[in-house]
Amino acid sequence: MSGRPREVKLTHPDRLLWPADGIAKRDLYDYFGAVADVMVPHVKDRPVSLQRFRENVDKGGFFQKEVPKGAPDWVATAEVPKKGGVVHHVLANDRATLQWLAQQGCVTPHVFTARADLLDKPDRLVIDLDPSHEDFAAVRLAARQTGDALRARGLEPFAMVTGSRGVHVVVPLKRTRTTEAVLSWVRAFAAQLAQEQPETLTTEFYKNKRDDRIYLDVARNGHAQTVVPPYAPRPRAGAPVATPLTWDELDDDALRPDAWTLKTVLGRLADLGGDPWKDIATSARALPRG
Template sequence: MSAVRLTHPDRLLWPADGLTKRDLFDYFGDVAPVMLPHVRDRPVSLQRFRAEVSEGGFFQKELPRGAPDWLARAEVPKRGGSVTMLLANDRRTLQWLGQQGCVTPHVFLARADRLDRPDRLVIDLDPSGEDFDAVRRAALACGDALRARGLEPFAMVTGSRGVHVAVALRRTRPAADVLAWARDFATGLADAGVAGEDLLTTAFRKEQRGGRIYVDVARNGPAQTVVAPYAPRPRPHAPVATPLRWEELEDPALRPDAWTLTSVRDRLHALGADPWEGLRATARALPR
């Protein structure tokens, strides 16, 4: 099995932090053991950058022309045909993403063998402002509400401003049903508030949110993607979407961008395991 050839290893992606394409490539190789269980067999949309991340990038769903034959792939239906998408199923593929300048892989909530049956549901708590403490408390309330419905929540700081609350599902319902259930859940969560505070909204338009946290469930729709666990983000200091132990949400000092490309490995070493290691074993059928 040939190694992935890395070109332009010294190209700066995060110049202020001195982080290069080589750093991204090595990072993907190092976190493969914990990242792969969360991305394997899921079609990947590539968020790629040909220069430093501050200059902007582009999304690519179709597997790039000239991609090596050994890459796993899936044909994903789209209107009028299909699109060939990457499956990031091994360490070598993650490093190939680094070679492509893919800073942030985004993945389906369903696996390629049954794209019509999601096995994850994600609630994205997206703040209107910078009050992350409110997001943290909202995530705890979201977890309580999911447990009340027989589902087991897992939390992830996104490396941006918010929190994703994820649950594992048995593959019994189509994506349209999962989205409908998630919308109903989000409405109930927003109406209930957080400890008596009116912190949440399901209003799509920003001008209608009144500074409240948007309970976004749109990523649960058919053929939608979410940022992959352990994916770096194209933001200053290279923050990483980082899975949490649930009790870490109790810490008022928690930040959404607390862990970076250079610090996640130390975190994993200190914890001794991926906080989402047992997620798949908690899968339940979506409640009616």
């Protein structure tokens, strides 16, 4: 790795990524620089799938797993096996790499639930509460019920509004079980929870069979799947940001899934005195058997 300074040349800084909100590529670059101290611990050493936009979020983007051509030699990467070969994923391990992602038009870096040194031993379990309607009070209730059920199994849940429509309930894990075992466990957990709350929760994959129930989506725990990490912007109106919560914020009737944006989340961090998930790793538990 080169000892040269890690400098990112930003091209087309005035190109509007969120045209309706007047948010330019320079703003995304500056945001990643400002949020890096709290964001990097949540993405460090996790293979990244880049959600990139050549023009703006209104015109659509694309996902890229392989590290973009011309990446600086200081951008860390990880080899992830795939059928017939490997994929070289970016590792967003520092501020400069996050800002280089902005230069690539990467609005949302999606990350693995496992770290690169033990790709088959996840240290995060994620349950995505995906609503079929706009009743966010029901989503908040479902998140609290999910958390209660996880605590009853000896695990410690954390909640994050996604910047989209739902809530992620995230559990830090000790790296003792394989991806397959974690996925099998969380599928069984979700099925039991839906069975206990059949009027409001479901594990039904097909939307036309969910009625108004909240979908307990656990698919992101599968092999080579990715999740939206804390503090990642979303390609939606207003540039909302996936934002970790304190658990008691789920009781707040005013809470919205897109409550904080690229322009406002740094103020929230200042008001809180830092990241409410800064110690999440210390709550890691071994996934129970069965």
